[in-house]
Amino acid sequence: MNQLVTDPGLRNWIKACLGLKYVRDGMLPYIQRKCEDVYANNETFTKTIAKLTTYSCSVCCVKDVKPNHSMNNCPAKGQLGGKTKCACTSKKKQLCPNGGACGVMYDRIMDDHVNMTPRWDNSDCQKWYLNGWEQMKCFIDIPGYKDKALISQADVTAFVHICQNNKTLYTIFKSHLGPVRSQRDLPFRRFEFNR
Numbered sequence: 001m002n003q004l005v006t007d008p009g010l011r012n013w014i015k016a017c018l019g020l021k022y023v024r025d026g027m028l029p030y031i032q033r034k035c036e037d038v039y040a041n042n043e044t045f046t047k048t049i050a051k052l053t054t055y056s057c058s059v060c061c062v063k064d065v066k067p068n069h070s071m072n073n074c075p076a077k078g079q080l081g082g083k084t085k086c087a088c089t090s091k092k093k094q095l096c097p098n099g100g101a102c103g104v105m106y107d108r109i110m111d112d113h114v115n116m117t118p119r120w121d122n123s124d125c126q127k128w129y130l131n132g133w134e135q136m137k138c139f140i141d142i143p144g145y146k147d148k149a150l151i152s153q154a155d156v157t158a159f160v161h162i163c164q165n166n167k168t169l170y171t172i173f174k175s176h177l178g179p180v181r182s183q184r185d186l187p188f189r190r191f192e193f194n195r
């Protein structure tokens with residue numbers, strides 16, 4: 001590369017981009033497996049709580065769906081710092097016509113978020129019953145992922161956010177991800193994917 005790219009700054013930038021690509025490509029199959037686990041667990045949970053034999057809904061809208069919990073039993077009460085209001089505080093939300101299933105899944109995703117603040121606008125709840133990736137996108141802190149229907153369209157930022165915000169993955173990665181964000185050395189950290 002030294003002969004092809006003579007500018008040292010540009011050379012370092014290319015190396016950093018390649019490093020990020022390798023980290024992202026390495027994380028993809030691991031996150032994909034975790035999406036499958038999340039899907040299986042959440043589907044079973046939703047069917048049990050909603051008393052359904054199958055979970056399927058293609059009519060709800062995530063910004064209008066009524067959570068399964070009541071305002072009095074809100075798990076986020078006192079945890080959102082007054083900045084974000086849980087959907088249970090609005091009377092305009094609509095109960096999922098499929099046995100309230102989307103509300104149960106809504107609560108499940110919220111409970112799995114370390115701060116109880118899923119990024120709902122990254123996800124389409126009409127696809128929650130189809131795959132775990134659509135559910136996992138709620139753990140990405142920044143917008144712009146709603147149209148990325150396939151995990152293969154995700155970047156390294158999405159995967160790092162998911163590992164930081166999903167309680168299960170955070171427990172596995174916490175000893176690695178804290179230094180990553182603060183030291184900005186993401187391409188050069190070594191991740192362990194065997195757990």
Ligand SMILES: [Zn+2]
Nearest residue numbers: 074075086088
């Ligand atoms: Zn609530």
Ligand SMILES: [Zn+2]
Nearest residue numbers: 057060096102
């Ligand atoms: Zn629904």
